[in-house]
Amino acid sequence: MTPDSSGYxxxxxxQNTGGSDYSHINVEGxxxxxxLDALPFYxxxxxxxxxxxFANNTMCxxxxxxxxxxxxxxxxxxxxxxxxxxxxxLQQAIATEKGVEIEAFDAFHNRWxxxxxxxxxxxxxxxxxxxxxxxxxxxxxxxxxxELELKARLLDAATDSIFLTTPDGQIIYANExxxxxxGYTLTELISLNIKALRPPNALTTWEENRRKTVxxxxxxxxxxHQRKNNAVFPVEVHAQTIxxxxxxxxxxxxxxxxxxxxxxxxxxxxxxxxxxxxxxxxDGFWMTDLDGRLLEVNDTYCxxxxxxxxxxxxxxxSDLEAHETIDETKxxxxxxxxxxxxxxxxxxxxxxxxxxxVEISAQYRPVDDGYLVVFIRDITDQKLKEAENRRLREKSExxxxxxxxxxxxxxxxxxxxxxxxSVIGFAELLLLEENLPENAAAEVKVIYEGSQRVKDIVAxxxxxxxxxxxxxxxTDLAEVIDNTIGLRSYVLKTSNIQVVKRxxxxxxxxxxxxxxxxxxxLNLIVNAEYAMKQARNQGTLTLTTEQYGDNVRVLVTDDxxxxxxxxxxxxxxxxxxxKDTGEGTGxxxxxxxxxxxxxxxxxxxxxxxxHGTTFVIELPAAHHPAGQLATAPVVENRRSENKARxxxxxxxxxxxxxxxxxxxxxxxxxxxxxxxxxxLDLLERNNYDVVLLDIRMPGTSxxxxxxxxxxxxxxxxxCVIFITGDSSDVVIRDYLKTISIxxxxxxxxxxxxxxxxxxxxxxxxxxxxxxxx
Numbered sequence: 079m080t081p082d083s084s085g086y087x088x089x090x091x092x093q094n095t096g097g098s099d100y101s102h103i104n105v106e107g108x109x110x111x112x113x114l115d116a117l118p119f120y121x122x123x124x125x126x127x128x129x130x131x132f133a134n135n136t137m138c139x140x141x142x143x144x145x146x147x148x149x150x151x152x153x154x155x156x157x158x159x160x161x162x163x164x165x166x167x168l169q170q171a172i173a174t175e176k177g178v179e180i181e182a183f184d185a186f187h188n189r190w191x192x193x194x195x196x197x198x199x200x201x202x203x204x205x206x207x208x209x210x211x212x213x214x215x216x217x218x219x220x221x222x223x224x225e226l227e228l229k230a231r232l233l234d235a236a237t238d239s240i241f242l243t244t245p246d247g248q249i250i251y252a253n254e255x256x257x258x259x260x261g262y263t264l265t266e267l268i269s270l271n272i273k274a275l276r277p278p279n280a281l282t283t284w285e286e287n288r289r290k291t292v293x294x295x296x297x298x299x300x301x302x303h304q305r306k307n308n309a310v311f312p313v314e315v316h317a318q319t320i321x322x323x324x325x326x327x328x329x330x331x332x333x334x335x336x337x338x339x340x341x342x343x344x345x346x347x348x349x350x351x352x353x354x355x356x357x358x359x360x361d362g363f364w365m366t367d368l369d370g371r372l373l374e375v376n377d378t379y380c381x382x383x384x385x386x387x388x389x390x391x392x393x394x395x396s397d398l399e400a401h402e403t404i405d406e407t408k409x410x411x412x413x414x415x416x417x418x419x420x421x422x423x424x425x426x427x428x429x430x431x432x433x434x435x436v437e438i439s440a441q442y443r444p445v446d447d448g449y450l451v452v453f454i455r456d457i458t459d460q461k462l463k464e465a466e467n468r469r470l471r472e473k474s475e476x477x478x479x480x481x482x483x484x485x486x487x488x489x490x491x492x493x494x495x496x497x498x499x500s501v502i503g504f505a506e507l508l509l510l511e512e513n514l515p516e517n518a519a520a521e522v523k524v525i526y527e528g529s530q531r532v533k534d535i536v537a538x539x540x541x542x543x544x545x546x547x548x549x550x551x552x553t554d555l556a557e558v559i560d561n562t563i564g565l566r567s568y569v570l571k572t573s574n575i576q577v578v579k580r581x582x583x584x585x586x587x588x589x590x591x592x593x594x595x596x597x598x599x600l601n602l603i604v605n606a607e608y609a610m611k612q613a614r615n616q617g618t619l620t621l622t623t624e625q626y627g628d629n630v631r632v633l634v635t636d637d638x639x640x641x642x643x644x645x646x647x648x649x650x651x652x653x654x655x656x657k658d659t660g661e662g663t664g665x666x667x668x669x670x671x672x673x674x675x676x677x678x679x680x681x682x683x684x685x686x687x688x689h690g691t692t693f694v695i696e697l698p699a700a701h702h703p704a705g706q707l708a709t710a711p712v713v714e715n716r717r718s719e720n721k722a723r724x725x726x727x728x729x730x731x732x733x734x735x736x737x738x739x740x741x742x743x744x745x746x747x748x749x750x751x752x753x754x755x756x757x758l759d760l761l762e763r764n765n766y767d768v769v770l771l772d773i774r775m776p777g778t779s780x781x782x783x784x785x786x787x788x789x790x791x792x793x794x795x796x797c798v799i800f801i802t803g804d805s806s807d808v809v810i811r812d813y814l815k816t817i818s819i820x821x822x823x824x825x826x827x828x829x830x831x832x833x834x835x836x837x838x839x840x841x842x843x844x845x846x847x848x849x850x851x
Contacts, residue, residue: 120157120213123198125206126172128153153211159186171195171209181216190220239313239332242322245292247271247284250327259334261306272330277304291317291328303332311336362436362454368415370395370407373449382456384429400425400433414450415442423457434458469668491536495803495824498536500732502529502825507739533825534564550677552587552700553595555632559621562599566607573607574616582624586699590677598670598681602634602693605667609638609691629679630699635692641685649683720839722767726750727757727783728801729775733824737770740831754778754786761791768838769794770822773802773810781813797842799834 114121115135123132133141133148141148141156148156154163165182177196184191192214200208233240234254242251248271257267260275273284280302290297296318303313317330356363362379366372375390383390383398396407402424414420419441425433437455442448505526508514514522556579563570563577570577603619610617622633641649650671674681679697724746728734734750741748749764751757754777761769769787773780780800788795796818802810803824814821822834 119215120211122153122211122213124153124168124195124209124211125202126168126209127206128166128168130156131202131208157213158184165193167193167195168209168211171197172207181220189215189217192216239334241272241328241330241332243272243328243330245288245326245328247273247288250322256332259305260303266306275303277302277308277310287315287317288328292319292326295319300335312339359453360455362456364395364450364452364454366395366411366450366452368411368448368450370411379454382428382434382454383426389429398426400427411450414440415448418442426454435461469672489804491804494532494536496730496733498529498532499803499825500730500736502526502533502827503736503740505529506828507736529825550589550591553590553592554585554587555595555623555630555697556581556585558592558595559599559623559632562596562603563621565600566603569607570603570619573611575607575610576618578618578620580620580622585623585625586630588630588677588697589700590697594673594677598673598695599632599634601667601670606634606636606638606691609640610636611638613638625699626696628699629696632695632697633692634695635690637690640687640689641683641691642687650681720843721745721747722839722842723747723765724749724768724770725757725760725764725766726770727752727754727775727780728770728772729753730772733772733801737831740828741835744832744835746835754783757783758786758790761787761794766794767797767842768835769798771798771800773800774804781810784817784819797838799838 114132117134118136120137120140121132121134122130122137124130130148130151130153133145138145138148154160154166157163165180165184167178167180171178175197177194179192179194181190181192183189194212194214196210196212198208198210202208236253236255239256239259240251240253241249241256243249249268252264252267254264257264260267262270273281276284283301287297287299287301290299296316298314298316300312300314302310304310312335314333314335315330316333317328320327320329357376357378359376359378362382363374363376364372364379365374371394372390372392375387377387380387380390385393394407395411396402396404399407402410410420410422419439421437421439423435423437426436427433434456435458437457438452439455440450440452442450505522508522509519509526559579606617606619610619617637620633620635622631622635624631624633650667671681674695674697677697679695681693681695683691683693685691724741726734726737726741726748727750728737729752731752734752738748738750749760749766751760753775760766771780771784775783778786780802784798784800787798798819800814800819800821801824802821804810820834820838822830
């Protein structure tokens with residue numbers, strides 16, 4: 079029923095070929111042949127079996143066939159290349175006896191066609207009904223229609239509203255979104271002027287918006303629209319002028335921006351909250367560009383730095399850094415940019431010039447040209463607390479080490495004092511011998527004096543490294559300084575350092591812990607030694623005491639290398655040292671500073687490079703209550719004439735032998751033993767006037783034995799003299815404080831023993847001794 083596409087495209091050519099032969103058509107009353115030849119589309123006469131009875135010239139030329147070759151052919155095969163064309167409307171026309179038109183896509187010709195079949199009311203010689211078959215090529219029309227339909231669908235599928243209006247606002251076209259979202263039907267919306275979609279408060283700008291659109295051809299602005307139910311919502315209008323049907327029109331794309339406005343409002347609120355948080359944060363805040371320029375700062379950093387916000391926003395990071403150079407700041411910014419973030423500590427300089435410690439937390443944001451978000455925390459107080467905690471920790475560690483030294487010293491003292499007692503005692507006895515040769519006496523004197531020197535060294539060691547908690551007592555500073563010098567006398571002498579003492583007479587005492595002050599003086603003396611050795615391997619150390627108002631002042635002066643002014647500012651900081659590696663920890667002066675402060679005093683340094691150094695210590699003078707002076711008690715030098723019976727209990731045989739020898743020389747009776755069970759047995763069987771008891775012994779200690787004696791023989795509780803070689807032990811000292819018992823410390827000499835014994839015997843003279851009874 080249809081030609082191929084080449085036939086349809088060749089209609090014009092077909093009209094120029096030979097005409098059709100109508101001689102075979104024999105239809106009574108039908109005279110349409112020649113008039114149909116002139117039509118530009120296919121015209122056929124067919125019977126009910128699709129047999130072609132007539133074809134106009136247009137069809138014959140398109141098929142490139144003569145009319146005689148067309149007549150009698152089966153239409154579907156000739157025109158469509160198939161035995162059955164499913165879209166053929168012939169059967170419908172036969173059934174309805176009416177004309178039928180359809181649109182169909184012919185796959186054979188790849189075109190859209192519109193076949194139409196009409197009954198003619200005429201019949202063939204065989205009595206078959208004749209039908210007029212017209213075929214129109216509607217491919218171009220169909221494509222245009224489909225394209226328009228697609229565009230309409232696309233416009234209706236748009237999420238924005240689209241309006242086509244006249245310049246004065248009359249709506250010509252609106253897409254589906256436009257009328258549905260506003261609650262109108264398309265018919266209702268098309269009848270309106272677009273001004274009717276604006277609420278009253280937005281009408282005042284309509285004329286101006288429209289004028290700008292017409293004059294500028296394209297504008298974008300925000301306004302409000304109103305739905306049919308009067309609900310108002312914000313919109314963004316993108317309007318431009320176009321030509322339609324040779325008339326100027328306005329095409330408007332209108333977007334509902336309700337969500338955007340809500341998001342913008344929420345974002346604005348968030349930004350406002352964030353800005354409030356940043357401005358009121360406890361930490362400082364910067365935003366800087368990659369050149370280090372401050373773009374934004376908060377109030378906290380303004381207060382922290384002392385600058386105003388306007389001043390800071392004209393500055394760079396390098397302007398605030400106390401020590402970091404411009405190049406170092408650039409490298410740090412580059413590092414943050416490469417790695418994304420950084421956390422570090424540095425120091426900033428305030429507007430008044432003061433330096434303070436800060437902790438920086440910075441992040442790089444790769445937005446636009448990139449910028450840094452920086453938070454700054456003032457950690458000056460934290461640093462001071464850390465330094466203080468470190469000082470306390472170091473002091474605690476030092477105290478622990480000193481405690482260990484004290485424990486070791488106590489053991490050493492006990493071990494040394496026992497044999498030292500017998501050496502001193504027997505040397506003294508030898509010196510009393512009248513028949514001792516002169517040269518032997520001189521040698522014994524050397525032994526005696528050397529032993530006394532060892533005794534002093536052990537006593538100083540125990541004072542310096544004692545295990546007890548610090549106790550503040552009325553202290554003679556000159557005595558503490560002399561004891562400290564004694565500890566360093568050999569080093570000072572071998573280092574060619576002369577010691578000059580300038581002590582003020584009648585200097586008030588101070589209430590202090592002698593051991594802690596000795597630590598301070600020892601540290602200053604050692605530092606002075608070092609400075610003088612560095613200068614010229616010799617020097618003069620001058621120690622001065624003087625009263626200064628209500629304070630007592632000590633000056634430790636050397637003529638060494640001196641200290642630079644810059645170093646003086648840090649000299650009391652923990653771990654700060656100018657000594658070579660391995661020669662100093664940087665703790666000595668910081669600990670000394672803490673000790674003096676704990677005593678309510680002060681310590682400072684006065685020095686000039688090349689002219690020596692003086693450390694000045696000031697401590698509050700101690701005030702004694704009326705009638706009480708810190709003077710040594712007057713001891714009555716009176717001997718007892720009573721002869722007594724003694725029991726000596728000590729685990730050291732040489733100590734027992736010495737005591738027995740000294741007491742026997744004075745006419746006393748002496749028995750001795752070396753352990754507790756033997757002592758209890760002797761006490762059970764004998765009566766004694768005095769018991770000399772060593773505190774530290776193997777097995778049962780002297781303290782335990784004393785408690786046993788008091789329990790079994792209460793009258794002997796006041797007849798005991800303790801002997802100890804370890805008076806620095808905390809347990810022993812605390813125990814002795816609880817009882818009123820005389821104590822002799824090893825090493826002792828003859829006079830010490832005789833004084834203690836005579837004092838007790840004189841006390842016992844007032845009553846009757848158990849042995850005499």
